């Protein structure tokens with residue numbers, strides 16, 4: 001990466017020294033897509049490295065970066081992070097200058113929806129896609145049906161929240177980005193960068 005962003009007196013300053021940012025991703029990963037969207041929102045240009053899943057992610061070198069063998073992984077200089085939401089929080093704290101993950105009471109609303117997505121809606125989306133795409137002919141049809149039913153109930157909760165406000169928290173935030181990638185995943189759509 002040619003640009004180094006650094007917080008100086010609370011503002012983002014572009015410095016001439018070089019910093020190395022790399023995102024390990026996969027085109028079908030909803031978890032990686034949310035980080036990639038955030039990098040775009042923050043106008044951070046790093047190296048996007050597409051990992052060959054079920055092969056490269058099982059290599060020793062990869063497992064050193066993430067022992068879970070999953071994408072996304074963010075490498076920002078000496079910082080290596082996995083878990084999409086943790087990466088998003090980190091990027092906002094370091095580079096967003098108060099945008100997308102604001103301080104104060106609105107932040108708890110953002111956290112609420114991030115947790116809700118991770119522990120509720122995203123789980124159903126992963127079950128549906130894992131069975132349909134990865135297991136294919138061996139898919140557990142009962143699990144798919146159950147996940148679809150649950151997803152519909154959860155989407156109604158999300159719809160109700162979005163009737164009040166166009167964003168789940170007061171302002172556009174990383175919770176909206178995360179939820180967007182899950183809804184897209186439920187629609188079996190790939191985010192095109």
Ligand SMILES: N[C@@H](CCC(=O)N[C@@H](CS)C(=O)NCC(=O)O)C(=O)O
Pocket residue numbers: 026028029030031032053054057069070071072082083084085
């Ligand atoms: N909770 C993790 C989930 C990451 C995840 O499940 N990544 C999938 C792609 S969407 C993966 O790398 N799967 C490869 C594997 O399990 O072998 C996050 O939010 O980053």
